[in-house]
Amino acid sequence: MSFMSKPTVRHPKLPVNDIGLTVRDYEGGMSTLCAGCGHDSVTGALVQAAFELSIPTHRFAKLSGIGCSSKTPAYFLRDSHGFNSTHGRMPSVATGANSANRDLYYIGVSGDGDSLSIGMGQFVHVIRRNVNMLYLIENNGVYGLTKGQFSAAADKGSKAKKGETNLQPPIDPCQTAITLGATFVARGFSGDKDQLVPLLKAGMKHRGFGLIDIISPCVTFNDHEGSTKSYAYTREHFNLAIAADFVPPAEEIKAEYEEGAAMPVELHDGSTIVLRKIDWDFDPTDRISALRNLQENAEAGEVTTGLLYIDESQPEMHEVDNTTKTPLVDLEFSQVCPGNDTLQKIQSRYR
Amino acid sequence: MSKPSVNEFTIKVANANGTGSASANGMLMKSLFRMGVPVMGKNYFPSNIQGLPTWYEIRASEKGHLARSGRIDLMVAMNAETYKHDLADVAPGGYLLYDSTWPRHSMLTRDDITIIGVPLSKMCNENFPNARIRVLMKNVAYVGVIAALLDVDLEVIKQLLSEAFAKKADLLEANQLAINMGYDYTKAHLDTPLPFSARTSDKTSDHIIIDGNTSAGLGCVYAGATVGAWYPITPSTSIMDGFKHFCELTRKDPETGENSFSIIQAEDELAAMGMILGASWAGARAFTPTSGPGISLMSEFLGYGYFTEIPAVIFNVQRCGPSTGMPTRTQQSDIMSCAFASHGDTRHVLLFPADPEECFYAARDAFDLADRLQTPVIVLSDLDIGMNDWMCTDLHWDDNYQPDRGKLLRAEDLEKIEEFHRYLDVDGDAITLRTVPGDHPKGAYFTRGSGHNMYGAYTEDAGEYLQVVDRLRRKWDTAKSYVPGPAMNCSENNNTGIISIGSCDHAVREAIDALGEEGLGINYMRIKAFPFNGQVQEFIDVHDKIYVVEQNRDAQLKSLLCLELNVHDEQLTEVLHYNGLPVTASFVVDAIHRDLAKGVAA
Numbered sequence: 001m002s003f004m005s006k007p008t009v010r011h012p013k014l015p016v017n018d019i020g021l022t023v024r025d026y027e028g029g030m031s032t033l034c035a036g037c038g039h040d041s042v043t044g045a046l047v048q049a050a051f052e053l054s055i056p057t058h059r060f061a062k063l064s065g066i067g068c069s070s071k072t073p074a075y076f077l078r079d080s081h082g083f084n085s086t087h088g089r090m091p092s093v094a095t096g097a098n099s100a101n102r103d104l105y106y107i108g109v110s111g112d113g114d115s116l117s118i119g120m121g122q123f124v125h126v127i128r129r130n131v132n133m134l135y136l137i138e139n140n141g142v143y144g145l146t147k148g149q150f151s152a153a154a155d156k157g158s159k160a161k162k163g164e165t166n167l168q169p170p171i172d173p174c175q176t177a178i179t180l181g182a183t184f185v186a187r188g189f190s191g192d193k194d195q196l197v198p199l200l201k202a203g204m205k206h207r208g209f210g211l212i213d214i215i216s217p218c219v220t221f222n223d224h225e226g227s228t229k230s231y232a233y234t235r236e237h238f239n240l241a242i243a244a245d246f247v248p249p250a251e252e253i254k255a256e257y258e259e260g261a262a263m264p265v266e267l268h269d270g271s272t273i274v275l276r277k278i279d280w281d282f283d284p285t286d287r288i289s290a291l292r293n294l295q296e297n298a299e300a301g302e303v304t305t306g307l308l309y310i311d312e313s314q315p316e317m318h319e320v321d322n323t324t325k326t327p328l329v330d331l332e333f334s335q336v337c338p339g340n341d342t343l344q345k346i347q348s349r350y351r
Numbered sequence: 352m353s354k355p356s357v358n359e360f361t362i363k364v365a366n367a368n369g370t371g372s373a374s375a376n377g378m379l380m381k382s383l384f385r386m387g388v389p390v391m392g393k394n395y396f397p398s399n400i401q402g403l404p405t406w407y408e409i410r411a412s413e414k415g416h417l418a419r420s421g422r423i424d425l426m427v428a429m430n431a432e433t434y435k436h437d438l439a440d441v442a443p444g445g446y447l448l449y450d451s452t453w454p455r456h457s458m459l460t461r462d463d464i465t466i467i468g469v470p471l472s473k474m475c476n477e478n479f480p481n482a483r484i485r486v487l488m489k490n491v492a493y494v495g496v497i498a499a500l501l502d503v504d505l506e507v508i509k510q511l512l513s514e515a516f517a518k519k520a521d522l523l524e525a526n527q528l529a530i531n532m533g534y535d536y537t538k539a540h541l542d543t544p545l546p547f548s549a550r551t552s553d554k555t556s557d558h559i560i561i562d563g564n565t566s567a568g569l570g571c572v573y574a575g576a577t578v579g580a581w582y583p584i585t586p587s588t589s590i591m592d593g594f595k596h597f598c599e600l601t602r603k604d605p606e607t608g609e610n611s612f613s614i615i616q617a618e619d620e621l622a623a624m625g626m627i628l629g630a631s632w633a634g635a636r637a638f639t640p641t642s643g644p645g646i647s648l649m650s651e652f653l654g655y656g657y658f659t660e661i662p663a664v665i666f667n668v669q670r671c672g673p674s675t676g677m678p679t680r681t682q683q684s685d686i687m688s689c690a691f692a693s694h695g696d697t698r699h700v701l702l703f704p705a706d707p708e709e710c711f712y713a714a715r716d717a718f719d720l721a722d723r724l725q726t727p728v729i730v731l732s733d734l735d736i737g738m739n740d741w742m743c744t745d746l747h748w749d750d751n752y753q754p755d756r757g758k759l760l761r762a763e764d765l766e767k768i769e770e771f772h773r774y775l776d777v778d779g780d781a782i783t784l785r786t787v788p789g790d791h792p793k794g795a796y797f798t799r800g801s802g803h804n805m806y807g808a809y810t811e812d813a814g815e816y817l818q819v820v821d822r823l824r825r826k827w828d829t830a831k832s833y834v835p836g837p838a839m840n841c842s843e844n845n846n847t848g849i850i851s852i853g854s855c856d857h858a859v860r861e862a863i864d865a866l867g868e869e870g871l872g873i874n875y876m877r878i879k880a881f882p883f884n885g886q887v888q889e890f891i892d893v894h895d896k897i898y899v900v901e902q903n904r905d906a907q908l909k910s911l912l913c914l915e916l917n918v919h920d921e922q923l924t925e926v927l928h929y930n931g932l933p934v935t936a937s938f939v940v941d942a943i944h945r946d947l948a949k950g951v952a953a
């Protein structure tokens with residue numbers, strides 16, 4: 001159960017990152033999810049990504065909604081503040097927290113139910129505002145925690161465990177996000193950590209709103225024959241369109257990519273994502289092209305993955321609002337209270 | 352109530368929405384104020400942008416009675432659609448002014464009042480070429496008429512005009528012309544002044560005229576709020592307008608233009624509430640203004656804030672319910688829904704300001720209480736306080752004030768302690784230590800609306816759950832020593848009392864004065880906060896008969912008193928006003944008369 005904390009024994013041989021922490025320092029409490037649940041693999045990838053970026057653990061804030069997926073912030077980054085909010089409402093809490101302190105790394109964890117049904121309103125608006133955060137949808141096509149009802153991400157024709165067929169079209173969070181002006185949109189698979197970790201790192205470093213829709217199978221309610229969100233189905237239909245490698249600021253970009261196939265995109269802090277086009281039609285810096293390809297691939301029954309769209313040029317929420325660079329929480333009271341003299345001047349207009 | 356006389360009268364202007372009458376009426380009110388005469392101004396406007404009827408009531412009262420009196424001495428009937436209603440509204444012996452450009456409507460006859468005609472449209476048509484200007488100037492012209500009828504100082508009006516149109520010479524000229532037209536016509540054709548009129552006095556120095564939403568927004572700036580999130584809803588919208596205005600005035604870096612505040616127009620009230628919880632959790636002082644429907648939507652998050660102990664300040668500018676109700680009419684009908692908003696055993700700290708002056712200080716107190724008690728605090732204002740212009744005592748800010756951030760530990764505090772546990776009561780007042788993200792690894796904790804134990808970990812254990820919810824109940828008791836106590840006005844000789852709340856205050860005080868003149872002494876207690884502290888119980892204990900005056904149908908304040916305190920059912924008598932208009936002094940007097948008569952009859 002989650003209130004058992006994992007023993008934090010230090011292994012002398014574990015490698016340390018640039019700030020002297022081991023991967024263990026980025027872990028959290030013991031998971032209470034079903035053995036084999038995709039969400040646990042995402043947790044593992046998050047731990048790895050945060051460790052590799054050498055970000056001090058307390059500089060993260062992790063937030064979530066409600067669902068099996070939304071429980072996972074308890075299982076990584078034990079030295080970070082966590083906020084397990086209400087169902088579908090994580091985006092607003094993250095927006096508020098970010099407005100108060102713009103300097104933290106915000107990781108939002110949600111489920112397909114949490115984001116695409118009850119939370120759809122907040123999901124679309126957090127994108128519009130370009131809140132600087134990494135938003136993960138751990139997408140299993142069902143409501144895991146309430147025992148397997150179809151979610152709005154379930155594909156048409158996908159079969160529930162008890163045999164019922166889903167007749168409604170799915171909402172694709174990636175297409176939705178690109179349409180709404182999201183500035184970083186990717187899709188991953190909990191079963192492919194090698195692909196996921198660099199995407200997570202790039203998403204954390206991206207300035208503005210970053211979405212990663214992660215196919216994360218529910219072994220208990222949606223991993224059977226006939227489900228389009230099972231491990232087997234996802235592996236079979238997995239289509240890697242754009243591979244992304246994350247290169248931190250100081251490092252040279254290794255020249256092992258074929259000329260023309262690689263496209264470096266510089267992030268705000270000086271790090272770089274090197275995009276490697278696998279699908280030659282796909283241009284992840286062109287919204288229209290990205291959308292068209294996503295739609296065509298979806299029609300063909302493919303699960304398109306990789307970094308699907310990126311735009312580093314858009315201002316995030318605080319830049320749009322021209323908020324002071326000092327996080328609002330760190331302002332002194334004297335900087336925000338105008339004092340009695342000013343009050344008396346203001347009052348003269350009310351006589 | 353008392354007979355109209357010098358500096359004791361009420362004028363009501365009937366108009367159609369969208370004709371620009373608001374500024375003319377405001378000017379009339381302010382000119383009385385500048386003459387040193389205490390004034391009340393109340394705007395009864397429709398939920399509509401153009402066309403529906405609107406009224407503005409101005410009361411002058413040298414004695415300082417600033418509730419609605421319950422009688423109209425002069426009706427300015429500018430809207431033919433409401434003639435019938437407006438005619439009936441005039442007190443016997445009163446006056447009705449109409450636009451006599453056209454023949455008098457057959458409906459406009461009443462034997463016991465005087466009807467005055469002034470050809471306002473005709474005058475405007477003759478003097479102003481532009482159609483829109485004619486409509487606007489008709490309003491200004493009736494101000495000129497009233498100035499003549501009531502001896503309002505023309506110089507004061509002209510001064511106000513020159514301030515308002517300092518940068519618009521053509522409009523200034525038009526306005527002055529319209530005032531003169533109305534004034535001169537009246538002086539030439541009618542008997543002036545009326546038996547009641549205005550005279551320069553000295554009762555308004557050290558006072559301002561402001562609405563409660565503006566002062567609440569200003570209070571948030573002074574209290575150091577840096578994050579405001581909201582979804583527009585009448586009658587609360589102007590709180591954020593005010594906050595934004597004063598922030599831009601005082602919190603914008605003159606060189607960089609950077610803002611030391613963040614205002615987010617949310618997608619709905621659920622989001623607005625989530626945003627301020629997020630911002631408060633991250634350490635900012637954050638607030639959201641809303642009204643009843645918004646509170647309904649915020650309920651889930653309000654319960655979350657209560658259980659996870661996150662400070663937050665919510666202004667509920669109450670309007671007429673249930674449901675959408677009458678959005679532009681006033682009521683105090685969210686007392687219950689705010690006290691217990693959300694499922695489960697949830698209860699919230701409430702503040703009840705009575706006027707704009709108290710709204711300013713209530714903002715400061717609400718943030719201090721929220722931080723100190725680590726819980727959402729709801730300030731229950733209402734449309735009457737929030738949107739009407741009130742005369743109130745000058746605001747003052749103590750420059751030595753430091754915000755009470757409660758048990759908030761920042762990085763330097765965390766350095767000094769061994770370990771931190773979010774929900775552990777270390778000193779017995781049931782309030783625990785709090786940290787903000789980003790400061791220090793030692794401060795990390797996990798906020799969850801699900802069951803948690805005193806170390807902040809997930810639990811489904813019965814005993815651990817009880818430790819937390821029982822402590823929350825003890826914290827409620829602690830809250831009683833922090834919230835403001837009631838305002839009292841008592842004499843030992845009286846054994847009848849009135850308990851009231853918020854914007855009923857002026858009407859109740861005037862009623863108590865009137866009943867006192869009849870020889871009935873009444874003690875008064877105005878509730879300023881929930882939970883009720885010991886003084887509230889004491890007041891109830893020492894009075895045999897108590898009237899509870901409030902503006903809702905279901906006696907919500909009375910019910911809350913009965914729920915929370917030791918009260919004998921027959922001790923409290925309801926006096927309920929809930930038609931959407933602000934309560935009048937005469938309503939309270941009449942209700943008490945009726946009740947006393949009942950006692951005599953029995």
Ligand SMILES: Cc1ncc(C[n+]2csc(CCOP(=O)(O)OP(=O)(O)O)c2C)c(N)n1
Binds near residue numbers: 087110138143146
């Ligand atoms: C207001 C509200 N309604 C309903 C629920 C019940 N509920 C809990 S989790 C959940 C669905 C979660 O689905 P998803 O986000 O896909 O997460 P998963 O469990 O699949 O990871 C529902 C409906 C709730 N917690 N709150």
Ligand code: SF4
Binds near residue numbers: 034
């Ligand atoms: S029910 Fe499904 S989603 Fe939930 S923990 Fe189990 S496998 Fe994961």
Ligand SMILES: [Mg+2]
Binds near residue numbers: 143151
């Ligand atoms: Mg799901």
